[in-house]
Amino acid sequence: MPVHRQPSSTTRSRTHTDEVDLTPTELLDIFGDEYTRRVFEAIADTPQSGRDVAETIDVSRPTAYRRLNKLQDAGLVTTETVLAKKGRHHKQYKAVVDELRVSFNDDGSMDVSVQTTN
Structure with a gap:
């Protein structure tokens, strides 16, 4: 069953789908x-x-980037290119999930809803 995002009123800065097309x-x-x-x-x-993520949580850069890409592919993270010092630029990752709710039904099935910030 697809997981539905419940969008908030915040305007989106990047284009992405309104549904997370993942099973619970x-x-x-x-x-x-x-x-x-x-x-x-x-x-x-x-x-x-x-x-910065790699340094913050003390993991290798490849580990951080693999997980960031996985989250981005799932629609849970967006990216923005930002201009850094000396004219260089880099990607900045932003979480777009406000709430992840899991509920279990009487028949044993599971529902998951994701509320996003954009």
């Missing part, structure tokens, strides 16, 4: 991975570059 199991598998959770937590309040 797939979504829970994403957050079941310790590194993915730590990466997501690192950007939950403050957008960061992949390099």
